[in-house]
Amino acid sequence: MTGFLSRLFGGGPAREPAAAASEEAEPLDYKGLTIEPAPVQQDGQWRVAGTIRKDAGTDREMERVFQRADCFASREDAVSFTVIKGKQIIDQRTDLFADGEPTGRA
Template sequence: MSLFTKLFGGGEKSNPEPVGYKGFDIFPDLIAEGGKYRLSARIEKTIDGDRKTHAVIRADVFESRDQAESFSITKAKQVIDEQGERIFDTVIR
């Protein structure tokens, strides 16, 4: 990995294992920004044979990848607790 990749992000993208929570799968999908990481996660669940996906993206930015992943998972769990399967009902127009 080059020095520029380490400083500014990009390059190899990790594919973390999903975290199971109340029947949902949570994938931390961090966004690298200028050497920091924006809180972002993907929540997925199979409902009636159809795989549903919901993205959680926040303004929070962290210095460490591990810290960003941890907070992304925590935030996704909070969304699941508050909304459950209704998160998949949202239609953006």
């Protein structure tokens, strides 16, 4: 009941169960970058979300976080679509890391 009231009055999205939260999807290397799927459970569904990382050399890593409105009933489907979206972002955004900032949004 408390969780419902919290969400009702702006307490944020529902959190995923601890068991599901500990599951991590395998990172995927694509065109010299790494896609790390990290779907977020929200309202009984899984929202597409992840990180694209780039090794900038000399112990420096750059990352771009992305989240999309697409939702799926299963975590596995959300992970699969997160990889597709990550590849699409890499293919379409040639300026993804052009600003040189270590973190940001895609």
